[in-house]
Amino acid sequence: MARFLIILAVAAVVFTVISIVDCAVQPDSRHRGVSKGAWVVITLVPVIGGILWWTIGRARPGYAQAAGPNPAAPDDNPEFLSAADERIRRLEEELAMLDAEEQFDDADVPRDDEKDQADGEAEQKDDAESDDDSADGDADSRKPGDGDDPRDARD
Numbered sequence: 001m002a003r004f005l006i007i008l009a010v011a012a013v014v015f016t017v018i019s020i021v022d023c024a025v026q027p028d029s030r031h032r033g034v035s036k037g038a039w040v041v042i043t044l045v046p047v048i049g050g051i052l053w054w055t056i057g058r059a060r061p062g063y064a065q066a067a068g069p070n071p072a073a074p075d076d077n078p079e080f081l082s083a084a085d086e087r088i089r090r091l092e093e094e095l096a097m098l099d100a101e102e103q104f105d106d107a108d109v110p111r112d113d114e115k116d117q118a119d120g121e122a123e124q125k126d127d128a129e130s131d132d133d134s135a136d137g138d139a140d141s142r143k144p145g146d147g148d149d150p151r152d153a154r155d
Helices: 002-025 036-043 048-057 063-067 078-108 112-135 150-154
Strands: none
Touching (some): 002 036, 002 048
């Protein structure tokens, strides 16, 4: 039984030393949770410190590169800002094109003053024509079949 305890104690010391060395050699970006110095102190605790280091503290390869720093807000993200700038530039171009089309269309369309004047002349002309119809003998009082319809003339 004493041999077993000696072998177990040697294995615990070896495991603790390997954990301390691994923790100390890893770059700061591969330490999760707390700082590198804190992890070295944690690994000094025999067996439990090593277990904590290998399960929680040691980041997997590619962890730091894949995750990268997450921006706190969208306006801190350079990719978002460049996409937003591009979208704003396209919208400004579209607005400029619409303004140019509107100015081109305004040149062909008469102004409101000219429209009002033309509408007034058309109304006067319509009034004059309706007066001529009433002078011919009240066209509204005629009954169907009084000879106005060309189909009646065929009979």
